[in-house]
Amino acid sequence: MHHGGLKAALRSWVQGSDDPARGDADRALLLLREAEDHGPTWFWQTDRIGRLTYLSGKIATVFADHGLDPVGMPLIDLLRIAGGAERGGDAERTIAFHLSARTAFADYAVTPAIKGSGDWHWTVSGSPATDPYGRFEGFVGTGSDTGSIRQSDAAITRLALFDSLTGLANRQRMRMSLEQTLAQGGYDGTALFLLDLDRFKAVNDTLGHPVGDALLKQVAARLTRAVGEAGLVGRLGGDEFQVVLPRMGDRAAMATLAQGIIAALSQPFFIGEACVSIGCSIGIAVSPEHGDGPDTLVSHADLALYAAKGAGRGVHRFFHDALLDGARSRQLLETELRQALALDQMRLVYQPVVATADGAITGYEALLRWDHPQRGRMLPADFLSVAEESGLIEPIGEWVLRTACRDAARWGGETHLAVNLAATQFANPALPAIVTNALARAGLPPDRLELDVAEASVLRDLNASATIFAALKTVGVRIALHDFGAGPASLGCLRRLPFDRIKIDRSFVRGVGDVAGRNAAVVRAITTLADALAIETTAKGVEFHDEIAAVRDLGCDSVQGFVYGQPLEAEAAIAQLRAGGVAESSGLKSNRAPRTRMLRSATIEIAGERRIARIRDLSSTGALIDSIVFDDDLVGDRLRIEIVDGQWVAATLRWAQDGRAGLHFDQPIVIDRRMMNRRRG
Numbered sequence: 001m002h003h004g005g006l007k008a009a010l011r012s013w014v015q016g017s018d019d020p021a022r023g024d025a026d027r028a029l030l031l032l033r034e035a036e037d038h039g040p041t042w043f044w045q046t047d048r049i050g051r052l053t054y055l056s057g058k059i060a061t062v063f064a065d066h067g068l069d070p071v072g073m074p075l076i077d078l079l080r081i082a083g084g085a086e087r088g089g090d091a092e093r094t095i096a097f098h099l100s101a102r103t104a105f106a107d108y109a110v111t112p113a114i115k116g117s118g119d120w121h122w123t124v125s126g127s128p129a130t131d132p133y134g135r136f137e138g139f140v141g142t143g144s145d146t147g148s149i150r151q152s153d154a155a156i157t158r159l160a161l162f163d164s165l166t167g168l169a170n171r172q173r174m175r176m177s178l179e180q181t182l183a184q185g186g187y188d189g190t191a192l193f194l195l196d197l198d199r200f201k202a203v204n205d206t207l208g209h210p211v212g213d214a215l216l217k218q219v220a221a222r223l224t225r226a227v228g229e230a231g232l233v234g235r236l237g238g239d240e241f242q243v244v245l246p247r248m249g250d251r252a253a254m255a256t257l258a259q260g261i262i263a264a265l266s267q268p269f270f271i272g273e274a275c276v277s278i279g280c281s282i283g284i285a286v287s288p289e290h291g292d293g294p295d296t297l298v299s300h301a302d303l304a305l306y307a308a309k310g311a312g313r314g315v316h317r318f319f320h321d322a323l324l325d326g327a328r329s330r331q332l333l334e335t336e337l338r339q340a341l342a343l344d345q346m347r348l349v350y351q352p353v354v355a356t357a358d359g360a361i362t363g364y365e366a367l368l369r370w371d372h373p374q375r376g377r378m379l380p381a382d383f384l385s386v387a388e389e390s391g392l393i394e395p396i397g398e399w400v401l402r403t404a405c406r407d408a409a410r411w412g413g414e415t416h417l418a419v420n421l422a423a424t425q426f427a428n429p430a431l432p433a434i435v436t437n438a439l440a441r442a443g444l445p446p447d448r449l450e451l452d453v454a455e456a457s458v459l460r461d462l463n464a465s466a467t468i469f470a471a472l473k474t475v476g477v478r479i480a481l482h483d484f485g486a487g488p489a490s491l492g493c494l495r496r497l498p499f500d501r502i503k504i505d506r507s508f509v510r511g512v513g514d515v516a517g518r519n520a521a522v523v524r525a526i527t528t529l530a531d532a533l534a535i536e537t538t539a540k541g542v543e544f545h546d547e548i549a550a551v552r553d554l555g556c557d558s559v560q561g562f563v564y565g566q567p568l569e570a571e572a573a574i575a576q577l578r579a580g581g582v583a584e585s586s587g588l589k590s591n592r593a594p595r596t597r598m599l600r601s602a603t604i605e606i607a608g609e610r611r612i613a614r615i616r617d618l619s620s621t622g623a624l625i626d627s628i629v630f631d632d633d634l635v636g637d638r639l640r641i642e643i644v645d646g647q648w649v650a651a652t653l654r655w656a657q658d659g660r661a662g663l664h665f666d667q668p669i670v671i672d673r674r675m676m677n678r679r680r681g
Helices: 005-015 022-038 057-064 092-101 149-161 171-184 200-207 209-230 251-266 294-310 321-340 384-390 393-408 431-442 455-459 462-475 490-496 519-532 545-553 570-578 673-677
Strands: 041-046 052-055 079-081 105-112 122-130 136-145 190-198 232-237 240-245 269-271 274-276 279-287 316-318 346-355 361-372 376-378 416-421 449-454 478-484 501-504 536-539 596-606 609-618 622-626 638-644 647-657 660-665
Touching (some): 052 057, 092 171, 149 171, 171 232, 171 240, 190 251, 200 209, 200 274, 209 240, 209 251, 251 316, 279 294, 294 316, 346 570, 361 570, 384 393, 416 478, 431 449, 455 462, 455 478, 462 490, 501 519, 519 536, 609 638
Parallel strands (some): 279 316, 449 478
Antiparallel strands (some): 041 052, 190 279, 232 240, 346 361, 596 638
């Protein structure tokens, strides 16, 4: 339809109609002509695929003066959101999103997409149009020439609806878009992706916020490219992103897109001279199956994201009803945890720290247990995450410190006490005063207390950590670096902060006696470095006699682990010290049963996902597998392995390194001919 087509059609209807309302329609035509020709308002119309079929003459002239005939061209090719170039064109996706989702939009500040268009300042609004039978015909809309006054309004709009760092839609804009999309209904479905970046905080802590901001910009660009025209991408704040995907009811397509996003964000980022590797986890909820309102859909996507993180990160998860049960269970656990201290349900047990030279007990590490009235004795892994999320970790941590100091004061001699500090405890400026108070109330000499801090706690703010260290050293306590080697910048910690002890992470201790592995070389390097810095070393997680001998030969000063039995109650620890203070090792002499070498594929199921690995060694108690990479935080997790078709064996992931991993079966198996002879893959 040419530029005057809309008025011509209306004029034809008026002249050819005998309707009594023709006079009113004639007046409406005059008013329309006056508004269009002499006022700030103009009109536009598109077909079903977004191409202009009508544009007011005064606006069409703007394009004609630059050699363009706008009729027949896509609307999104003719207009750009004011300031969109500053954001790399991402803002144009906003209008494209509405055209694709068939949702109304209002008062978007735009300029013509032509060279030298800086003098034109317009706003556009539009709504989907249907025929009498409800079939979508395209969009109709209006525009307004707002002049220079709209420049300030455009800036306000950008601040209100777009993220200033990345140029993506912000939380408010994403909610508006989600509400509009859900209100349309009648489509195949609307998918909502919630994304959280993995390991982003470590980048901020180690490389600084400017690098973190640059990383977020690159993430936004990759995410936008991965999603394309399928949906609207937004940043909610921090390292949280959201994607609204209208008319996407195919779960396979959602899963493919989610995997594509994860793959894109898992590739290295280059920022200045730094090479940064992160990743992301994705939670997915789909309307109307998982809710037809924005609040419900966001809540359910958040639960799915929580499940994705719990599955080892770098994965996506769809919402399902069982996640609601898990959320209710966590809420109940939090309520019960709030009452646990008041009801005297918390207990401490003590694991001996034993000198490798002579087997003498040099100290104990205090370990927390919860005697739950219904669930029985619970380990920290079962409830500490809830304590951290609910803010209960600090009062629980203070109770542990006071109670452990009181128990240690009864040991006598120079036996030291090790107490773990949570990240929030270590970040508390009042920590030195809390420690001083606990020591004074118990009457425990400060040099007998050793505070264990995790590397991540220290890296949050190295300058603040240095201040806390100095204050604690003034008190007179010792400080140990917990799970050394598992974090991203251990050497930086040792260079900046005066640690008294390194506790080597159990992932390096596991299999340290295996001459074919690399753990022995890593442990040797750690002990050599520690010796040069006059820092003591302790090997954690020792379970077998041969591991004691191995870490002793590699230079470790002390060990702790289940090789010396289960942790002791307070009174049993006192009795052990009074009996001579020497720990007797028990259990198996070696962590390796006789093994059969083979080369065959097997299916591994861990954290709800199945993956293919290859068995290299198999014994009655475990297996060595390769061709599969596990995250470090999965070490110690339970899994299943299908040794032969249909025969699943429950096991624990003991160690994982360089594409290899060691499994320990929950129950010994019998190796039969099928395992020996059958090969798959």
